[in-house]
Structure formats: structure tokens, C-alpha cells
Amino acid sequence: MQINITLPDNSIRNYESGVTGLGIAQSISEGLARVALAIEVNGNIQELNRTITEDAAIRIFTWNDDEGKKTLWHSSAHIMAEAILFFYADALLTIGPPVENGFYYDVDFQGKAFGSDDFEKIEKKFLELAKSGETFVRKEVSKAEALAVYAGNPYKTELIENLEDGSITFYYSGNFVDLCRGPHIPNSNVIKAMKVTATAGAYWRANQANKMLTRIYGISFLKQKDLDEYMMRIEEAKKRDHRRVGQELELFAFSEKVGKGLPLWLPKGTRLRETLIDFLKKVQEAYGYQQVVTPHIGSKQLYETSGHWEKYGKDSFQPIRTPEEGEEFMLKPMNCPHHCEIFASRPRSYKELPLRLAEFGTVYRYEQSGELHGLTRVRGFTQDDAHIFCRPDQVKEEFKKVIDIVLYIFKVLDFKEYVAQISLRDPDNQTKYFGTDEQWEIAQNAIIEATAEKGLPTVTELGEAAFYGPKLDFMVRDALGRKWQLGTIQVDYQLPNRFELEYVGNDNQKHRPVMIHRAPFGSLERFIAVLIEHTGGDFPLWLTPEQVVVMTIGEKFEAYGHEVVNILKNNGIRAIIDERSEKIGKKIRDAEVGKYPYMLVVGEKEMENRAVSVRRRKEGDLGTKTIAEFVEFIQAEIAEQLK
RNA sequence: GCCGAUGUAGCUCAGUUGGCCAGAGCACUUGAUUUGUAAUCAGGGGGUCGGGGGUUCGAAUCCCUCCAUCGGCUCCA
Known part of the structure; x- marks a missing residue:
């Protein structure tokens, strides 16, 4: 029997009834089949290896879709749980969903400690299991069967009791089985990089009255490069942390x-x-x-x-x-x-x-x-x-x-x-x-x-x-x-x-x-x-604590430097002077690092012409302006920002 | 509050099979230098090794406890 499959672009293709999602992907292109992670069939996300027996509208998800990432991470949670059980056979599993950046699994270690020392061995085991090419096999089970499997696990028992009989599914992968709604990726071997990112305490069912479980956070990727980039992004973000910047800028x-x-x-x-x-x-x-x-x-x-x-x-x-x-x-x-x-x-x-x-x-x-x-x-x-x-x-x-x-x-x-x-x-x-x-x-x-x-x-x-x-x-x-x-x-x-x-x-x-x-x-x-x-502490000009640093070339120009600062202040501009006996290069460096937007260098030729040499942070030398010109210039920029 | 981790100079960090007066860079300070667009040179001061207790001949290092911080959980008028 033939069925009609509607693709996202509304084109319709014919397939034999019983075709799998993967089969459809392959018929579209081998490339798509290689990167496909899950499929949506008439609004339900499911495995690519499940058969489709009636007319349906489908969407195939890859790493570039949120649904694809979620599926990959959900499967990763299973693999991580398998790795955890390898080292902690008595640990009781609870839930392991994907989250915005990766996934976690909440585990009751029954008194055993799980700390940062465990991260590395879990990662190693995880990659070993992933590489072995585990497939995720879906199996429908009755409530009674499910309860029997989890007789020693009060958490899973509680979850199962709240489910409708007939809607309960298990997923088998490798030596691991988990109560799970799915869906999962076709094969674990697409996961090439994984990191345990953190552990945390988390109450069972988010209720403070319940027992606190150990939540283990992880993230996984299809390429090592993506993991490296992710870690780099986290490092960059930490540099913008307000606690750090607030200390550096003395706020x-x-x-x-x-x-x-x-x-x-x-x-x-x-x-x-x-x-x-x-x-x-x-x-x-x-x-x-x-x-x-x-x-x-x-x-x-x-x-x-x-x-x-x-x-x-x-x-x-x-x-x-x-x-x-x-x-x-x-x-x-x-x-x-x-x-x-x-x-x-x-x-x-x-x-x-x-x-x-x-x-x-x-x-x-x-x-x-x-x-x-x-x-x-x-x-x-x-x-x-x-x-x-x-x-x-x-x-x-x-x-x-x-x-x-x-x-x-x-x-x-x-x-x-x-x-x-x-x-x-x-x-x-x-x-x-x-x-x-x-x-x-x-x-x-x-x-x-x-x-x-x-x-x-x-x-x-x-x-x-x-x-x-x-x-x-x-x-x-x-x-x-x-x-x-x-x-x-x-x-x-x-x-x-x-x-x-x-x-x-x-x-x-x-x-x-x-x-x-x-x-x-x-x-x-x-x-x-x-x-x-x-x-990142680089505030807009109108808001930044000090807008201008006047820096003198030598002590002969200190009086002039102070005069410039006073004129700026009288015009409502926040300015300070750097009259240390340091080289101009040092003063500029300190001002760049200190995130002062404008640097005004004053020396011999500026003093003669009642001018300033203007330098914009991150941009460099803007040339010479008279004091009056600079006041007008900076005020115009501030006014523009507040429009 | 709960789970886990961390705590060495103002800042960033070295310093564990427990053993000489606990170190570096930056910052600070003194002196020299008076400098032209991202770090001048030389000297100096500064640490109850988070606090308290314990083990030991001896503790920054091991144990207990408290405090603070970090990542989560819970909460958030």
C-alpha cells in the first residue's frame, strides 16, 4: 500500500506503507539521512526508525533544530545514566531531561558521594558507550510490568503510578533500560564529544520537603570542535560577569x-x-x-x-x-x-x-x-x-x-x-x-x-x-x-x-x-x-562614570591639563586628569583597560593652540581639536545617545 | 535554608609523600626618569595561609566546626 508523505515545503511524496523516517530521509538525500536525529509525524516527535503506515505530514530534525538538539541531549542523558550505573550500580535513577544547554540526570546515590572527581571517568565511559553504537529500542509495557522492573526504585514507581496504563514505554540501549517517553536518536555513535559540566542538589519533584537528589549536568555535541567552542563561549561570558567587572572597574x-x-x-x-x-x-x-x-x-x-x-x-x-x-x-x-x-x-x-x-x-x-x-x-x-x-x-x-x-x-x-x-x-x-x-x-x-x-x-x-x-x-x-x-x-x-x-x-x-x-x-x-x-563594562558615553581622561605629556603641561578638565566639568562633562610621571603609552594603556571612552593628550603643541589630541577608546587617535570643538563634539555624541 | 565545590598579599595565582624566615606578576610606596598614542628602571612595605578547635616533634598542607564565596535546587512582595 502506498502512503502520501507531506514535507515541510508542502510537496507530497509517495512511499510504501511501513517506511521509516530514516528511509524518507535517505530518499531525500544521503546527507540529510546522515545528520537526521528525529522526525515529527503529524505533530508528534518520534524516532527515525519507527514505521509510518498512513498519510502524514513530517519534518525531519537535525542538530540545527532545537528539537534535534533536545533529542540528542535526551539520548545523551540515557547514556550518561548508563555510565553512572557502571560505577554506581546501587544508584537510583529518577528523571533525566534535556535542558537549554545540554541535559541532566537526577540520581539518588543513597548516601554515596558523587563529586567533581567522578566527572572525568563518567565522560570517558560515556564516550566509550556512545562510540559502541547503541541503538535506542522502544518497547511498550504494561503498568504492572513497569512497576515490577522498578520495584526497588520509589522514584520511578511514583512516576509510573501517575501514568496511564497503555501509554508506558521503555527504551533499551546497550545494557541500559529507562522508563521514557522518547524520542531518541537513531544511534549513539553520532555523539563525538561530551562533558559533565556540574553537579548540584535538586529536590525530588522540586519540592523542598522531599529528599535532595544529586543532579548531574552534562552537554554533548556531534563534533569536538563544537564542544571546544561552547567552552570558549562560557569563558568569554565569565569575563563579562558583573561581579568581576564591578571589581575591576571599582563600581x-x-x-x-x-x-x-x-x-x-x-x-x-x-x-x-x-x-x-x-x-x-x-x-x-x-x-x-x-x-x-x-x-x-x-x-x-x-x-x-x-x-x-x-x-x-x-x-x-x-x-x-x-x-x-x-x-x-x-x-x-x-x-x-x-x-x-x-x-x-x-x-x-x-x-x-x-x-x-x-x-x-x-x-x-x-x-x-x-x-x-x-x-x-x-x-x-x-x-x-x-x-x-x-x-x-x-x-x-x-x-x-x-x-x-x-x-x-x-x-x-x-x-x-x-x-x-x-x-x-x-x-x-x-x-x-x-x-x-x-x-x-x-x-x-x-x-x-x-x-x-x-x-x-x-x-x-x-x-x-x-x-x-x-x-x-x-x-x-x-x-x-x-x-x-x-x-x-x-x-x-x-x-x-x-x-x-x-x-x-x-x-x-x-x-x-x-x-x-x-x-x-x-x-x-x-x-x-x-x-x-x-x-562588558563598556558603558554608553552618557552613562559611563568618567567620560574623559586628560593625560599630560610632562609636568610642564599640568596646569594646562587642569584647565582643560575644569572647562570640561563646567560644561557638564565628567573628566579626570592623569598627571603621573608615566610615559604616555602607559597612561593610554591604563585608560583603555579602565574603559574610559575619551583620552585627551596634552603637550607642547596642544598648549600653544589651546587644543587637545583626541583619542577614542578602541578606535585610536582622532586628531587634534580645540577645547571648544571637543566640548561641542562630545556633547553632540551624548545628545545623540539620549534621543 | 538544602546539595556540591572553593577560600594563600588589594587583585590574579604558584606553593601536598606535613619539614629551612610562605613566593611571583600586577597594584601600592620611595627614588631616578619628564616622557607624543596600549606596559620606563631600581629599591621598599604588605599575608593571623578565611575564623576557631584538634592530630603531630612540626600544619598553608591531615581531621572537625563555623564563616564567606562559587554552581545549582527551593524561594522571590
């Missing part, structure tokens, strides 16, 4: 004496911070925001009113007490309750809405010690926070304006690789949220509509909402590909209720405002960390 530091997770901002880092703050203040002023300032602590009662105490009391620094009266105060974990009280400080009219209160508010949160990470996860940080109090009918419009601010900021900073994520509540677990279904419905729709009307591409995540409302988060990746949340915009009907906020409408009746929480950077600390990693 911030940590001190054990001060406490972990509490960054100290050094002068240059502070200058960067202040520049960002000034920039954002100007933008926000243009959008009708008003700056406010509130204290770093607030009475515990404030947070009982807001609900934060109930929800996050355990995750906060514990309240501090006044010595005489025993009043309890909390280090503020949020600015919003304070801002609610500013709203409530006098009667409000509908005419003053939307009221937009902004504050660069420093907050303190208890983060688990193992979770602290450079500037991206700290215990004390400053939010570029603001709260918009508005009428319910203004929510969508205000939300759109905030999106405009975020997108403008990202544009100026040349941030392109972000993901806008709509975080909605978990429909299966609504008890962890405050508020009525109706309010959630309205708020969620406002966000969905606002992003749609702005044409902002978004992804939607259920269960990621705040306890008081849904939000739109802007996610970015750091140098090593880890995801972090930066900006956030959140709609909140709860806090105005809890603080009984009211305004008088044009009907002379009292009404409840809606709040929008928003922070385009999220936290300055995290934002700067990501900025450092995206730029």
Missing part, C-alpha cells in the same frame, strides 16, 4: 563585616547610579510623576494593614523594637504602603488623578543565604519605584504609558533582548491570592489589552502573579544565560481597599482608586548588574 564591593548581600557602592559605581537616577527622574517628570521620600522603616502595623506581614513576615528581617516603648518597626520591604499613606494624607479629588508618586526607595528583604548572587540578588536594594493612583477607567491608559516609559528606557540603553511576560494567577490555586474573581478578571484583562494595543510581544505565565494582582514583567538574561526579572508593572485593587483609600468623584461620592505599581529598572542593583554584563 561596588562587598564586605563580610557589613554583611552578605549588602552591596557597598564605590565612588565610580555611585556616579553611574546617580546618572541613571537623574536620567529616569527626567523621563518620569515628563510623564507627570512627582518625587517623594519616605523612611527606611515603618511600623509593623503598616505591613499588617498592607497584608505583607501575613504574606511575607517570615521572609522579612524581623521587626526591630524601640527600647522604651517596645513599638515594633520593620525595615521596609516595599514602598507601596508608605505611598498609600501619602495618598491618604488629605482628601483627594478625581481632578488630581492619576496621582503618580515616585521614589528611589531602598528596601530590605530577607533572602535565603544560598540565593544571594552579586548585585542581582541582594538583601538591600533600591527600587525605581512609583505608584499610580487612578480611577478604574484610567487603568489601561496609565498602563500603556508605563509601557512607553519602559520601552523608551530600554531603547536608550540599547536593550533588545528582553521578554515581556504577563504573569497571571494560577487558576488551580486561587487561595494564595487576595481579592475577588471580578477584580482579578478586570486587572488581567487590562494588562492583556494594554500590551496588545501597544503591539508588545508577550509570553503568558500562569501562577506568576503577585498575591495582590497580575503583572507585566520584563525578563532579561545575564552573561551566562540566567534569567532575571527587571522592570515590572502591576495592577493592584487590594492595597487601596486595605488602606481604605478614597477620592471624591464628580458625582460628589467617595470612590476607591486603583493602584499601579511600577519599576522600569526593577532594582538599580540588578539593572546595573545586567547592564554591566550586556556592555
Whole structure:
């Protein structure tokens, strides 16, 4: 019998019923057959060696497709598990999926230690097994059979019990068998390079109450060269790590004496911070925001009113007490309750809405010690926070304006690789949220509509909402590909209720405002960390801590050098002088390494002509300009960046 | 918080079959040099070897414990 196979280009080919994916690949080209890893048949990804007996639309996947990589890595997880069992026969296997960069297998070593010493022997065994040319053979088994095979393994038993009888499959490869849905690559011998990259603890089923397993991460490739390139990329990325660059450029530091997770901002880092703050203040002023300032602590009662105490009391620094009266105060974990009280400080009219209160508010949160990470996860940080109090009918419009601010900021900073994520509540677990279904419905729709009307591409995540409302988060990746949340915009009907906020409408009746929480950077600390990693510390001219280094040729020109610096400073340009008795080559090298954008060399001929020799970092000598020309030149460049 | 790893000068790192006063480069400092577009030369200071405890005639090196950091997990208002 003949069947019709539809290829991705919509062309149709005829095959004998029972043809395999590999057969189809071979009929298209031998080259394709050699690199084919998996096939999609009517939407289901499966092995190339499975037969196809009816008309189908297919796609063949290779290393160049995510599906191909995933299949290869999934198969690699099996081979790694086989290698692990070779050395640790008693180890209990659990799950071994592919991930973004490679794969892992979670193993219960039953008390035996597995450490970095094991990496090499696993890699060696892995390559040996791969080379032996194992095929992956699929077998359907009954639930009873499956349970019998895994009688001694509570993890697999638990997995099997949650599966439908009749849908359970095992995969045999070499001497190894694993409960697995598949699919797998045709033959393990295509894998030529593999590395065990890390081990980590991981809770069974991601639940802290369960036993901690040993997660072994690995990555595999079809070519040794690809592995080498991958390792090189990781090394390059590490050079951009904000913790390293921040130390090298003297932006911030940590001190054990001060406490972990509490960054100290050094002068240059502070200058960067202040520049960002000034920039954002100007933008926000243009959008009708008003700056406010509130204290770093607030009475515990404030947070009982807001609900934060109930929800996050355990995750906060514990309240501090006044010595005489025993009043309890909390280090503020949020600015919003304070801002609610500013709203409530006098009667409000509908005419003053939307009221937009902004504050660069420093907050303190208890983060688990193992979770602290450079500037991206700290215990004390400053939010570029603001709260918009508005009428319910203004929510969508205000939300759109905030999106405009975020997108403008990202544009100026040349941030392109972000993901806008709509975080909605978990429909299966609504008890962890405050508020009525109706309010959630309205708020969620406002966000969905606002992003749609702005044409902002978004992804939607259920269960990621705040306890008081849904939000739109802007996610970015750091140098090593880890995801972090930066900006956030959140709609909140709860806090105005809890603080009984009211305004008088044009009907002379009292009404409840809606709040929008928003922070385009999220936290300055995290934002700067990501900025450092995206730029490698090579900040845009307008933002960099010191824009110009004036370097003197000899001590005769020091007075002139200082004069140049003063003129630059008077024109709002951040400049310093290097008047060490070093050769000009040394000064230039230090400035290049220190990432100062402009170097101005001043010597005899410059002094005579009231000029400077301009050198742009990474580009080299740009020739001579008068001081006035240079001021105009650099100001034009800065203005262009802020457009 | 949990699992694993790491911790030698301000920074990057040498230094294990346990054994001379613990080393280098950069940085810092002093002196000489006054320099023309990516590293001038010579001297000097600086380390409770993360903290504490133990084993030993003897510990940076072996053991225990605490702390910090790193990679994950969990969490993230």
C-alpha cells in the first residue's frame, strides 16, 4: 500500500506503507539521512526508525533544530545514566531531561558521594558507550510490568503510578533500560564529544520537603570542535560577569563585616547610579510623576494593614523594637504602603488623578543565604519605584504609558533582548491570592489589552502573579544565560481597599482608586548588574562614570591639563586628569583597560593652540581639536545617545 | 535554608609523600626618569595561609566546626 508523505515545503511524496523516517530521509538525500536525529509525524516527535503506515505530514530534525538538539541531549542523558550505573550500580535513577544547554540526570546515590572527581571517568565511559553504537529500542509495557522492573526504585514507581496504563514505554540501549517517553536518536555513535559540566542538589519533584537528589549536568555535541567552542563561549561570558567587572572597574564591593548581600557602592559605581537616577527622574517628570521620600522603616502595623506581614513576615528581617516603648518597626520591604499613606494624607479629588508618586526607595528583604548572587540578588536594594493612583477607567491608559516609559528606557540603553511576560494567577490555586474573581478578571484583562494595543510581544505565565494582582514583567538574561526579572508593572485593587483609600468623584461620592505599581529598572542593583554584563563594562558615553581622561605629556603641561578638565566639568562633562610621571603609552594603556571612552593628550603643541589630541577608546587617535570643538563634539555624541 | 565545590598579599595565582624566615606578576610606596598614542628602571612595605578547635616533634598542607564565596535546587512582595 502506498502512503502520501507531506514535507515541510508542502510537496507530497509517495512511499510504501511501513517506511521509516530514516528511509524518507535517505530518499531525500544521503546527507540529510546522515545528520537526521528525529522526525515529527503529524505533530508528534518520534524516532527515525519507527514505521509510518498512513498519510502524514513530517519534518525531519537535525542538530540545527532545537528539537534535534533536545533529542540528542535526551539520548545523551540515557547514556550518561548508563555510565553512572557502571560505577554506581546501587544508584537510583529518577528523571533525566534535556535542558537549554545540554541535559541532566537526577540520581539518588543513597548516601554515596558523587563529586567533581567522578566527572572525568563518567565522560570517558560515556564516550566509550556512545562510540559502541547503541541503538535506542522502544518497547511498550504494561503498568504492572513497569512497576515490577522498578520495584526497588520509589522514584520511578511514583512516576509510573501517575501514568496511564497503555501509554508506558521503555527504551533499551546497550545494557541500559529507562522508563521514557522518547524520542531518541537513531544511534549513539553520532555523539563525538561530551562533558559533565556540574553537579548540584535538586529536590525530588522540586519540592523542598522531599529528599535532595544529586543532579548531574552534562552537554554533548556531534563534533569536538563544537564542544571546544561552547567552552570558549562560557569563558568569554565569565569575563563579562558583573561581579568581576564591578571589581575591576571599582563600581561596588562587598564586605563580610557589613554583611552578605549588602552591596557597598564605590565612588565610580555611585556616579553611574546617580546618572541613571537623574536620567529616569527626567523621563518620569515628563510623564507627570512627582518625587517623594519616605523612611527606611515603618511600623509593623503598616505591613499588617498592607497584608505583607501575613504574606511575607517570615521572609522579612524581623521587626526591630524601640527600647522604651517596645513599638515594633520593620525595615521596609516595599514602598507601596508608605505611598498609600501619602495618598491618604488629605482628601483627594478625581481632578488630581492619576496621582503618580515616585521614589528611589531602598528596601530590605530577607533572602535565603544560598540565593544571594552579586548585585542581582541582594538583601538591600533600591527600587525605581512609583505608584499610580487612578480611577478604574484610567487603568489601561496609565498602563500603556508605563509601557512607553519602559520601552523608551530600554531603547536608550540599547536593550533588545528582553521578554515581556504577563504573569497571571494560577487558576488551580486561587487561595494564595487576595481579592475577588471580578477584580482579578478586570486587572488581567487590562494588562492583556494594554500590551496588545501597544503591539508588545508577550509570553503568558500562569501562577506568576503577585498575591495582590497580575503583572507585566520584563525578563532579561545575564552573561551566562540566567534569567532575571527587571522592570515590572502591576495592577493592584487590594492595597487601596486595605488602606481604605478614597477620592471624591464628580458625582460628589467617595470612590476607591486603583493602584499601579511600577519599576522600569526593577532594582538599580540588578539593572546595573545586567547592564554591566550586556556592555562588558563598556558603558554608553552618557552613562559611563568618567567620560574623559586628560593625560599630560610632562609636568610642564599640568596646569594646562587642569584647565582643560575644569572647562570640561563646567560644561557638564565628567573628566579626570592623569598627571603621573608615566610615559604616555602607559597612561593610554591604563585608560583603555579602565574603559574610559575619551583620552585627551596634552603637550607642547596642544598648549600653544589651546587644543587637545583626541583619542577614542578602541578606535585610536582622532586628531587634534580645540577645547571648544571637543566640548561641542562630545556633547553632540551624548545628545545623540539620549534621543 | 538544602546539595556540591572553593577560600594563600588589594587583585590574579604558584606553593601536598606535613619539614629551612610562605613566593611571583600586577597594584601600592620611595627614588631616578619628564616622557607624543596600549606596559620606563631600581629599591621598599604588605599575608593571623578565611575564623576557631584538634592530630603531630612540626600544619598553608591531615581531621572537625563555623564563616564567606562559587554552581545549582527551593524561594522571590
